[in-house]
Amino acid sequence: MLHARPNERPNSFRTGPDENGRFGLFGGRFVAETLMPLILDLQKAYEAAKGDPAFQAEMASMLTHYVGRPSPLYFAERMTEHLREVAAASGLSGGAKIYFKRDELNHTGAHKVNNVLGQILLARRMGKKRIIAETGAGQHGVATATLCARYGLQCVVYMGAVDVERQKPNVFRMKMLGAEVVPVTSGSKTLKDAMNEALRDWVTNVAETFYCIGTVAGPHPYPAMVRDFQCVIGNETRAQMMEAEGRLPDSLVAAIGGGSNAIGLFHPFLDDPSVEIFGVEAAGHGLSSGLHAASLTGGRPGVLHGNRTYLLMDEDGQIQDAHSISAGLDYPGIGPEHAFLHDAGRVTYLSATDDEALAAFQLCAKLEGIIPALEPAHALAKVMELAPKKPRDHLMVMNLCGRGDKDIFTVAEHLGGM
Amino acid sequence: MSRLPTTFAANAAAGRASLVTFVTAGDPDPETSLAIVKALPGAGADVIELGMPFSDPMADGPAIQWSSMRALKAGMTLKGTLALVATFRKTDAQTPIVLMGYYNPIYVYGVARFLADAREAGVDGLIVVDLPPEEDDELCLPALAAGLNFIRLATPTTDDARLPAVLANTSGFVYYVSITGITGAATPDFSKVSAAVARIKRHTALPVAVGFGVKTPEHAAAVAQGADGVVVGSALVETIRTSLDGAGKATEGTVAAVTSLVRGLADAVKAVRK
Known part of the structure; x- marks a missing residue:
């Protein structure tokens, strides 16, 4: 927390949520009475765990030895050179220095495991034997199935029938994991x-089930708890950038569906005014097409799944289907803290179309030898726009939050079976 | 002035429980839905609980989800639901109407405008599933101020420590959810319902109605033994569904199928003398 002096940044952006789970207007606990006592229990258990050095030590040990953290902060040299050439071609002399935070190197191939590990350790502390989860692309489902296997817990994953069909390899992985x-x-049979x-x-x-939510959404305390577990991304980035460059980065870029990888990278930097922050939503076929998943850019405030946030909906308040080539971004809402940061103006939210993400996906594979997931490919699409306009000493960090193995068939289909 | 207290008191004085019937507004289409709602009191319904259709009914089982989808597909909106109530009120000034649903359509409609329009239409009370006491500032307190009842759900997970908070701003009646679960799913253990109602009654003078899983006249009679009201919903909307033709359209038998079930439920409830 930032301790402000008079007349100087009176507020910290990092103090939320309040005791009612609110980030300004957003967040809250909009759930049925049956769940309310469970959510209050969870909040108590999480507060206790957070302050317990034994819990923190167990997290740290598992993050190191099981997940494989810290993930590298990698200087993407050829991407940097390429975008400097792009800048030069339009008569600009700049081009930011680009770093990738390599969270795709985690066990299970994405940032999701950071959060799942925390929640599963918490479930164990609470004596819960049965874990349930929702999944879209299957990455959160795979991470949950993985940790449940590791700790011998029963695991049930709910997945839209449409997603089961288009993400078959992940369905198989989850089943292999028990x-x-x-x-x-x-x-709509999706997320x-x-x-x-x-x-x-x-x-x-209710009695023995723990609901392991995969993103920074849902009723309080989930948005704050999942964020805390994902902040390992930003905390590592901070230390790694100090070591590599001796100073903080100048900008951060991350893709946003629910927004857990993004808030994990952003949160530790929210009170550093010199750091520009960009979140990238999925624009699908384009914002004007109506077929997109950009809740902040194309939605408005409403209440769904336990919290108030920006939602895609019609004028009667009926929730509309999201559309994105990336199943992981295919959600009609966004975490409430992002809604708050959007309205507060601290984070700039952009959007990338399916086509832009596909182009970035291919470029990353060719220039860096890294096949990114379609989710961070959206972030990379905006890096490709932003970086050429920045000076050469500008340090830009993009969260490469997942690997693209799961997406190669989707991409092949879009590129005409290459 | 809400019609709920009068209705519950009159039936209690007559030594019987009240029958609360749930249907979704606009299911299977606005016109048939109006005909069903109009026919409910004559068939023996004491209170009409009218579902405000929502795309994502998280606390409801398949029967009510499908009924919500049918209504939305037929063009039902929150505005249309209020209009249905207003039309009903032209010919029925007595039967209490409670709107039940989720917060988002109301929030998007605008809370102040919704409360004014609901009162104007002749609504007596509201049940909004995803607004626990922790969120009372949103709709509950403004609704009470506007003269509408706000009916809260109490559940098996609502322990004695929490009950006072749940009951604090509840009015009209208390809706006891007989199971942990969604609507229309499990059949409750009716032998435990009376004890659960008695527990709630130790904390409140309000009537207690019991719902979730009450499907047949036999169930209704069992619940009526210990409760002031019996709520039936999924069984009614399932009756609507099975009465539809192959294209999902209402048939001549749709309204009659619903009233026939309601008549059976009402007879069973009235036969339990208290």
Whole structure:
């Protein structure tokens, strides 16, 4: 927390949420009465764990030896050179120095495991034997199935029937890890419906079930708790950049579906005014097409899945389906803290289309030998726009939050079976 | 002035429980839905609980989810729901109407405008599933100030320590959810319902109605033994569903199928003398 002096940045951006789980207007606890006592229990258990050195030590040890942290902060030299050439071609002399935070190197291939590890250790402390989760692309489901296998816990993953079909390899991985994958056939049969179904399970099996939410959404304390578990990304970045360059980065860029990888990178830098911060939503076929997943750019405030945030909905308040080539960004809402940071003006939210993400995906593979997931490919698409306009001594960090193995078939299909 | 206290008191004085019937506004289409709602009191419903359709009904089982989808597909909106109530009120000034649903459509409509329009239409009370006491400032307190009842759900997870908070701003009646779970799923253990109602009654003078999992006249009679009200919902919307034709349209038998079930439930509830 920033201790402000009079007349100088009176507020910290890092103090939320308040005791009611609010980040300004956003957040809260909009859940059925059956779940309310469970959420209050969870909050108590999490507060206790947070202050318990034994819990923190167990987290740290598992992050090192099981997840493989810290993930490297990698100077993307050829991407940097390429974008400097792009700058030169338009008569500019600049081009930022680009770093990738390599969270795709984590066990299970994405940042999701940082959060799941925290929640599973908490579930163990609370004596819960049965873990449920929702998943879109399957990355959170795989991470949850992985940790459940590691600790011998029962695991049930809800996944939209449409996503089960388009993410078959991850469904197989989850089953190999011993999880039960339940295809959800209600509503639009995608991530939001999987979350509805997980909530229905939780309300039914209250006594021994722990709901492991995959992003910084849901009722308080989830948005804050998941953020805390993901902040390892930003904390490492801070230390690694000090070591590499002797100073803080000048800008941060991350993709946003629910927004957990982004808030994990951003949060430790929110009170450093010199650091520009960019979140990138999925613009699908383009914002004007109506087929997108950009809740902040194309939505408005509403209440869903336990919190108030920006949502895609019609004028009657009915939730609309999101559209993105990336199943991980295919959600009609966004974490409430992002809604707050958007309205406060601290973070700039941009959007990238399917086509822009596909172009960035291919460029990253060719120039850096890294096949990114389609989610960070959205962030990279905006790095490609932002970096050429920045001076050469500008240090830009992009969160490469997942690897693209899961996406190669989707990409091949879009590129005409290459 | 809400019609709920009068209705519950009159039935209690007559030595019987009240029958609360749930249907979704606009299911299977606005016109048939109005005909169903109009026919409910004559079939024996004491209170009409009208679902405000929502795309993501997280606390509801498949039956009510489908009914919500049918209504939305047929063009139902929150505005349309209020209009349905207003039309009903032209021919029925007595039967209490409670709107039940989720917060987002109301929030988007605008809380102040919604409360004014609901009162104007003749709504007596609100049940909003995703607004626990922790969020009372949002809608509960403004609704009470506007003269509407705000009916809260108490559940098996609401322990004695929490009950006073749940009951604090509740009015009209208390809706006891007989199971941990979603609507229309499990059948409750009816032998435990009376004890659960008695526990709540130790904390409040309000009538206690019991719902979730009450499907047949036999269930209704069992619940009526210990409760002031019996809520039936999923069974009614399932009756609507099975009455539809192959294209999902209402048939001549749709309204009659619903009233016939309601008549059976009402007879069962009235037969339990208290």
